Amino acid sequence: MGLRQKVQREMLETGLPEDLKQEFHRLSEWAHTLPEKFGTRVRIRLVDAASIEGFFKSLIRRVGRYPAFSVDGARYVGADFSRVDALVSQALRQKEAQPAPRSTASTSN
Amino acid sequence: MNTLLAVIIGVLTVYLAYTRYARRIDRNVIQSDPKRATPATLYMDGVDFMPTNKNILFGYHFKSIAAAGPIVGAIVAANLWGWLPAIIWLVLGVSFIGWASDYSGIVISIRNDGNSLSAIAHRLVSPRSRTILFMFIFFYLLVGASAFVGIMANVMESQPRTHLGIILLTAMGLLLGQMLYRWRTGLVGATVLTVGVTLLGILAGPWTEEIFKGFNAGLNAMTGGTPLVTYFDPTLANFKGADAQIMPSLLFWAIAICAFCYAGSVLPIWRMAQPVVYVGFWISALSIVLGLVGAALATFIKPEVAQFVLPAFKGWNPQLGPAGIMPLWPMLFVTIACGAISGWHALFGSVGTARQIENEADMLPVGGGSMLCEFLLGLLALLAVAVGSKGAPVGAFATGLGGFISVWGVPLQYATSLAFAAFIVIVLVVTQLLFRVMRVTLSEWLGDVIPPVRSQHVSSFVCIALAILVVMTGTWIYLWQLLGGANQLMAALALLLVTVWLASVGKSWYYAGLPAVFMYVTTIASLLVTSYNLYFNVYQINLAAGRVVPVIGSGLMVMVALLLIVAALFIGFDGWRAFLRYRRRAAPTPTPTPATARA
Numbered sequence: 187m188g189l190r191q192k193v194q195r196e197m198l199e200t201g202l203p204e205d206l207k208q209e210f211h212r213l214s215e216w217a218h219t220l221p222e223k224f225g226t227r228v229r230i231r232l233v234d235a236a237s238i239e240g241f242f243k244s245l246i247r248r249v250g251r252y253p254a255f256s257v258d259g260a261r262y263v264g265a266d267f268s269r270v271d272a273l274v275s276q277a278l279r280q281k282e283a284q285p286a287p288r289s290t291a292s293t294s295n
Numbered sequence: 296m297n298t299l300l301a302v303i304i305g306v307l308t309v310y311l312a313y314t315r316y317a318r319r320i321d322r323n324v325i326q327s328d329p330k331r332a333t334p335a336t337l338y339m340d341g342v343d344f345m346p347t348n349k350n351i352l353f354g355y356h357f358k359s360i361a362a363a364g365p366i367v368g369a370i371v372a373a374n375l376w377g378w379l380p381a382i383i384w385l386v387l388g389v390s391f392i393g394w395a396s397d398y399s400g401i402v403i404s405i406r407n408d409g410n411s412l413s414a415i416a417h418r419l420v421s422p423r424s425r426t427i428l429f430m431f432i433f434f435y436l437l438v439g440a441s442a443f444v445g446i447m448a449n450v451m452e453s454q455p456r457t458h459l460g461i462i463l464l465t466a467m468g469l470l471l472g473q474m475l476y477r478w479r480t481g482l483v484g485a486t487v488l489t490v491g492v493t494l495l496g497i498l499a500g501p502w503t504e505e506i507f508k509g510f511n512a513g514l515n516a517m518t519g520g521t522p523l524v525t526y527f528d529p530t531l532a533n534f535k536g537a538d539a540q541i542m543p544s545l546l547f548w549a550i551a552i553c554a555f556c557y558a559g560s561v562l563p564i565w566r567m568a569q570p571v572v573y574v575g576f577w578i579s580a581l582s583i584v585l586g587l588v589g590a591a592l593a594t595f596i597k598p599e600v601a602q603f604v605l606p607a608f609k610g611w612n613p614q615l616g617p618a619g620i621m622p623l624w625p626m627l628f629v630t631i632a633c634g635a636i637s638g639w640h641a642l643f644g645s646v647g648t649a650r651q652i653e654n655e656a657d658m659l660p661v662g663g664g665s666m667l668c669e670f671l672l673g674l675l676a677l678l679a680v681a682v683g684s685k686g687a688p689v690g691a692f693a694t695g696l697g698g699f700i701s702v703w704g705v706p707l708q709y710a711t712s713l714a715f716a717a718f719i720v721i722v723l724v725v726t727q728l729l730f731r732v733m734r735v736t737l738s739e740w741l742g743d744v745i746p747p748v749r750s751q752h753v754s755s756f757v758c759i760a761l762a763i764l765v766v767m768t769g770t771w772i773y774l775w776q777l778l779g780g781a782n783q784l785m786a787a788l789a790l791l792l793v794t795v796w797l798a799s800v801g802k803s804w805y806y807a808g809l810p811a812v813f814m815y816v817t818t819i820a821s822l823l824v825t826s827y828n829l830y831f832n833v834y835q836i837n838l839a840a841g842r843v844v845p846v847i848g849s850g851l852m853v854m855v856a857l858l859l860i861v862a863a864l865f866i867g868f869d870g871w872r873a874f875l876r877y878r879r880r881a882a883p884t885p886t887p888t889p890a891t892a893r894a
Contacts, residue, residue, distance in 0.1 A: 192735050192739065193731065200563035200565065201563075201564045201565055202476065203563070206476060235475075236475050236476075236482065236569065236570075236573065238354070239351065239354075241482050244482045244483050250480075250483070251479065252479070
């Protein structure tokens, strides 16, 4: 393993406390199920809440807790991913009713 | 000359270099293809290889390259040779060499499966070049960390107004980590609280100056006012040379900075490094944005802070005499590294940014664009010191930047405090990361031979002890120029590698090859000058006086300089042979130049 990978992995390993790391893994596993459920109709964008972009997203979308999800403007805050699936399905149904580009789900964690 | 004119020159430089030269090379020589798969998309693993949006990646790359370098280099060079040579080198360097180095570091990695420069050197040049590059990195980091600790300790000792702000930055960073990751507070509220308190602490600095002055005096009283170390520094007394003294207060602040870096290096990232960087970002971004726009507006709103007071040109070799030699060529070209060209950028671009580029069309805006923006940061530092009052370089910079910020209605003394704090914050944030990388490098390098250095605490202590030893030798300017030499040598080697690669794939190599030759010759010459200065003006004089610490420190620095020269000669020789080999192989087919390719 190269030097940079060592530093990078060490930073990733200590990047979050254990409970948040578990939560992040669950979020990651859920994100990987999206292509199976919705194919290429959904694009997901992950935003680190503890970042400058996260600050502005939190400010604009008035989010105070995480993870927070925004599906075409519809918002959900919490870790019940079935609720996000429902939001995505609903957004896709609306899209099908009126032809438009792909649905975008973004999440802050 | 005034700041408005300089800002116009800066903006024009960025526009012309990007649109008239960089885009042409990208289109005609590299022929970037948005449809070609990048390593980030081919090998996505969520750790190293991760396709990332170009706007995010631009910010990430810029944050990683633009730190203390462009600020410190411009300050030192303007004081040594005047503002005119400094601005000319910044403009020409970034236009013809700097962007090309950053951009090419990314290109060469992307077109070689995301491999690092050392891995590509191993394949294209010679196996030994990889080993030499690996050893080189440790000394490079050591010199960098020492230079940064040295300048921060000096500023903190001489400017007690900065103490409260930096103490609060540390405390607020720790609090932010606790709020975000343990109490799970919302980011907006936590940011407002922690950044707000830090900012208040910085602005309140002048009120607490007397308290911290007393604290420093108390520390110095512990030895009855006797210095801990006395050494001859040839750069003091306007380069006539004088005895310098390391007082307990300076050592205290150097150790305090190292303790901060140690904590940042061994604590979990979420606990300290990440939140401190986050709070520090807001402080430095606020100062830079207010300063840069203020510099442009000052000509109309507050003309007295917009006029250059520093001499335009101080001479080709202004310090010839007892202090040693300081010729404009080659020393200017290593004193200002970041902002004009920097090897760190190519190194980081090849192992970091290149593995996150999702589309080849992003290579130029991310690599070249970030470098051109960093040039603006270097220009801001140069303007600040050019309009600042006389005195120590960092003091002049803070006074100048404070003047620009005061255009917004902030009283000058508070604006100057903000400028001082921004300087320390920018340098501090980088230094803690340098120590983290340095301890990992040390444990990788010597861990098998000396098992105790595998411990993060032992390796951190070794790195810190070496850095403090170098700081105690004084002669900070030589140390900075040694760092510049190492950095620019890395840039020359990166450009050399790009040249060999371009020759190997039958592309026009001139845009990288000519700068590589210039930087290679310049860097080796500068390292020879630095070795001469260190040996004859520091080592020998202190040896004759029987001063052990500066003798060991300056001896270590001379050894590092000579090692760098030997490494450069080996890699240069191997690179030249590889270049000729590929040229001969490609000889039957004429290499298209940008002009012919366009036709």
